[in-house]
Amino acid sequence: MNFIAYLFQDWSANRGNIKGQLVLFLFRSVQLANRHTLLKILFCWHLVLYQLIVEWHLGIELPRKTTAGKGLIIYHGQALVVNQGVIMGEGCVLRNSVTIGHKKYADGTFSRCPRLGNNVDVGANVCIIGDVTIGNNVVIGAGAVVIRDIPDNSVAVGNPARILEKKT
Structure with missing residues (x-):
């Protein structure tokens, strides 16, 4: 994938969502800068700008080390928190006040x-907390707390999340 295509890979998925397009354009650009030490040094100003605009001003914690497939969609990203170790496939949708991260055990x-x-x-x-795997084509309902794996083609709701139905 060339440089320009990489930067704009989420653009069409967020059509009409200027905030989502801006955040994901900046996210992809800091991911490029994060690939090599020399690029980090040359573009340190851009890494700081990303932190100021996206995290502090817009309230979206989407670290540059997060792995996300193309076509990521962010709707109303306010209070979105994603851990840097999270791996997301293609075409994922994240809405406001979503938290995705690891779990801390009693032993630290x-x-x-x-x-x-x-x-x-x-x-x-x-x-979505802990060492869980969410399958392909899954819908997770609003307010759910996911602490267990969810299989492919499922709808999960509740606290703790349970499988409501399998999609056909």
């Missing part, structure tokens, strides 16, 4: 971060 160690498959639709106020 941390679990692995969640892994989301392709086309995962995460509703508002969802928490």
